Amino acid sequence: MQCPDCGDERTRVIDTETSADRMAVRRRRECQRCSFRFTTYERPEWDSLQVKKRDGAIEPFDRSKLRSGIERAVEKRRVTDEAVTDLVDTVETGLQNRETRIVSSGLVGELVSEHLRDVDKVAYIRFVSVYKAFSEPEEFLQELDAVLDAEVDDFEPADRPNT
Template structure:
C-alpha cells in the first residue's frame, strides 16, 4: 500500500479490526519512510451488478451515485452522515443478498424510499419527487396524503 503523504511503497499494518458496518476491515497503517499514519478499508469484492435504468439502458452499480441522491434529499435536514451511510449499507446488503446480476433501478429506489421514510419525512418526499418524477403539485400532494395516512 502506498503512503498517501510521501508515495513510499513500504507501509505496514499496525492495527486491524472490523469496521463499523461489519462488512469491511479497517486497517491502521504506518509509513516506514515518513512515519505518518493513515487508515485503509478492505471490502470483499462482489460480483459486478448491473442496474437497469428506466429507459432500459444498463450501467454498472455505483454506490457514489446512490449516495449523492440520498445526500441531495437530506440536504439541510437533521440526518447524520452515519445514518446516510447506514441506509446505503442496508440497501447494498439487500441488493447483493438477492444474488442477481441485474436489478431494475426502480427496485433500488423503492428500497431507499422505504428506509428514508423511517429516518426523515422531508428527505423521503424530496427523494420521491425526483425518483417518481412528480410532474405537478397534485402528484406531490397525493404522495404527501399517502404518507400522512400511514
C-alpha cells in the same frame, strides 16, 4: 499499498479492526520510508452487481452515487451522517442478497424510499419526487396525502388532542 505522503510502496499494517456492520475492515498503516501514518478501508467490491437505468443502459452499482442521492434528500434535515450510512448499508445489503446480479434503478429507488420514509418523512417526499419524476402537482399531492394519512393512522386515539 502506496504511501499518500511520499509515494513509497513499502508500508506496513499497524492495526486492523472490523467495522460494526462487519462489511469493512479498517487498517492503520505506516510508511517504512517516511513514517507517515494513514488509514485504509477494505470493503468487498461486488463487481457483479449492475444497475439497469431507465434508458436501458447498464452500469456498475456505485455506492457513492447512492449516498449522494440520499444526502440530497436529507439536506438541512436532522438526519445524522450515521443514519445515512446505515441506510446506504441496508440498501446495498438488500441488493446483494438478491438472486440476480442486475437490478433496476427502480428497485434501488424503492428500497431507498421504503427505508427513508422511516428515517425522515420530508426527506422521503424529496426523494420520491425526484425518483418517481413527478410531472404534475397532483402526483406530488397524492404522495404527500399518503404520508400524512399514514401519520394520522399511526396515532392512537389516546394520543389525539381533544377537539
